Amino acid sequence: SQQGEEDPQALSIQEGENATMNCSYKTSINNLQWYRQNSGRGLVHLILIRSNEREKHSGRLRVTLDTSKKSSSLLITASRAADTASYFCATDAGGAQKLVFGQGTRLTINP
């Protein structure tokens, strides 16, 4: 079963705009990760945030984590056409070694 739920399920914006995706989860976690999947391609790891961290940056990516609300957000600034992909959050669901993924947000960047 899936633990995380991404919101929105689909998002379409203009190139250059910022994109925000949200993820909610159900159980306690040690860390939360975001992955990107381009159409027909593999999953690429973007960023990992630990349960004792509230915010993390990597290039144009900013991730926040609110463990009290069991939620995380991924912000992509100054979007590019190449950012078009599906984005998934994944948690370690109570410290287990396996990852539990959400259903993903399909992001489309329009030129």
Place this chain on the structure above:
Amino acid sequence: GAGVSQSPRYKVTKRGQDVALRCDPISGHVSLYWYRQALGQGPEFLTYFNYEAQQDKSGLPNDRFSAERPEGSISTLTIQRTEQRDSAMYRCASSPTRDTQYFGPGTRLTVL
């Protein structure tokens, strides 16, 4: 360096046949994971290994599914007596620690 590789990339089989999917993890990675991903969904956990030991197989759907990693490196996921509902993308990942998992390109399985 080389990433996780999987073979075959595409597999079409007839219902009732057995299939074996192979995963070559990143060299030196302790942990190896198998996931299954339906179209439009996120990956779902199947099983994982630390070295050659299978630690958790709770995600395997039924006893037609099995996995092994006999020498702690390459792993094989075997599906016996395939059914149409087994059609999906099967993804392998490896990790050096408990955290970041690095995924392979996947094997697209189609059961006719």
